[in-house]
Amino acid sequence: MVSLTFYGGANEIGGNKIVVESGKSRIFLDFGQSFSLLDDYFVDWLKPRERFGLRDYFALGLVPRLRGLYCRSCLATTDLEFCEPEYDAVFISHAHYDHAAHLQYLHEEIPIYMGETAKTILKATQETSKTFFFAEEDVYDKKGNLVAPKNDVRTFRTGKKISVGELEITPIHVDHSVPGAYGFLVEGKDARLVYTGDIRAHGNRADLTDDFVSKAASFEPDALVIEGTRVAGSEARKNHTERFVKEESGRIAKKAKGAVLAMRYPKDLDRFRTFYEVAKESGRKLVVSAKTAYLLRALRGDEGLPLPDPFSDGNIAVYSREMLRYESWEEEMRSRCIGVEWVAENQGEVIWELDFAQLTELIDAKPERGGVCIHSMSEPFEEDPLSQLQDDVLRNWLGRFGMEHCQLHASGHASRQDIEGMIKTIKPKRLIPIHTQKAEEFGKMHPRAIMPEKGKKIELR
Numbered sequence: 001m002v003s004l005t006f007y008g009g010a011n012e013i014g015g016n017k018i019v020v021e022s023g024k025s026r027i028f029l030d031f032g033q034s035f036s037l038l039d040d041y042f043v044d045w046l047k048p049r050e051r052f053g054l055r056d057y058f059a060l061g062l063v064p065r066l067r068g069l070y071c072r073s074c075l076a077t078t079d080l081e082f083c084e085p086e087y088d089a090v091f092i093s094h095a096h097y098d099h100a101a102h103l104q105y106l107h108e109e110i111p112i113y114m115g116e117t118a119k120t121i122l123k124a125t126q127e128t129s130k131t132f133f134f135a136e137e138d139v140y141d142k143k144g145n146l147v148a149p150k151n152d153v154r155t156f157r158t159g160k161k162i163s164v165g166e167l168e169i170t171p172i173h174v175d176h177s178v179p180g181a182y183g184f185l186v187e188g189k190d191a192r193l194v195y196t197g198d199i200r201a202h203g204n205r206a207d208l209t210d211d212f213v214s215k216a217a218s219f220e221p222d223a224l225v226i227e228g229t230r231v232a233g234s235e236a237r238k239n240h241t242e243r244f245v246k247e248e249s250g251r252i253a254k255k256a257k258g259a260v261l262a263m264r265y266p267k268d269l270d271r272f273r274t275f276y277e278v279a280k281e282s283g284r285k286l287v288v289s290a291k292t293a294y295l296l297r298a299l300r301g302d303e304g305l306p307l308p309d310p311f312s313d314g315n316i317a318v319y320s321r322e323m324l325r326y327e328s329w330e331e332e333m334r335s336r337c338i339g340v341e342w343v344a345e346n347q348g349e350v351i352w353e354l355d356f357a358q359l360t361e362l363i364d365a366k367p368e369r370g371g372v373c374i375h376s377m378s379e380p381f382e383e384d385p386l387s388q389l390q391d392d393v394l395r396n397w398l399g400r401f402g403m404e405h406c407q408l409h410a411s412g413h414a415s416r417q418d419i420e421g422m423i424k425t426i427k428p429k430r431l432i433p434i435h436t437q438k439a440e441e442f443g444k445m446h447p448r449a450i451m452p453e454k455g456k457k458i459e460l461r
């Protein structure tokens, strides 16, 4: 008997956390953070008390109270006892927080599987920010006490079958807004299931998604667990492709009289490439942050991702902010970076990748009127007051410096039409929508659509 239990991702966008069981074998597909749940209780400076590990998370129902799943240190100040692992593995589909953030709480003896690229991205992220996903070495505090034993991280390649007890898991590459994304084909004792992870069919690597969909179809699954981020009753948002974003950005960059700012999601390296090519073709230099440079360098050896070296490619300049002190990873690269004076002097000849959180850099760069900001991220949602507020703040900054605002984005998630096409091709016996707020819409797409409920087991046989 194969069963599925959804501890996250059911009727919400993100936070995927799915237990697949076959006999005594139990694995998790993804181990993410549910943002919508967290936002119910926390805002601004009101945050969970991380010093108490999972205490606040358990009390508020933000993570499931499951035995044999969490690490010793994060249970130490809770009422759940630490014990031997009761799960055999965790498989991570890709390196986004809503799929991988809770790895930091995982029992150190439970193996973690992910793609090589996802591992490099998570590692670079934890080296350049205050996040933690996994330890590659035992971590000690200043007194020499072991605070985090090293995790057992194993990497996979597309098509490589992995056996975990009664379960056989085959990762297959898909296209998404972060490189190194996978879906999984999972075979248990008497049932097969397909999990898409996050997926799209309109990016630069639609061929990966096509490959996944055709392999998923030949697998003849009993259930398809499919994401539905963009499935809505009526589609109000635009359905742009990466190619369109490139053409439009090219037009904007050629026309702009001053600086071009570009805002994108930090791990979206397809969008990085888009801006890199636009910069090259419009005779501008792409200015990237030190964090982006660090990530690009970490991914240099990745064969599937021919990315430029930020320090030797003449079309790129690496920007280091003026700080009172620098972290060692940034200090080490500073002699090869440019500062704000350079950007100020060359502002008509740059595409400057600037994060929302670093808009204050504009104060020193003093952009002249006539510049443009390409906001290459999701549009603000009406239902999300915080995104509306950020949009207002961004527009105030741009207004202050006489810069135009352009919304231009291609989503990391498939359109409803593409989702319907995948379901038609894969022909699963059952359909389980996840990573969506409109699960009920899937009832119109398949006669046996099952709406997952948090913590409730779904049996496939």
Ligand SMILES: [Zn+2]
Pocket (backbone or CB within 6 Å): 013, 014, 015, 096, 098, 099, 198, 435
């Ligand atoms: Zn996601």
Ligand SMILES: [Zn+2]
Pocket (backbone or CB within 6 Å): 094, 096, 176, 198, 412
């Ligand atoms: Zn994602």
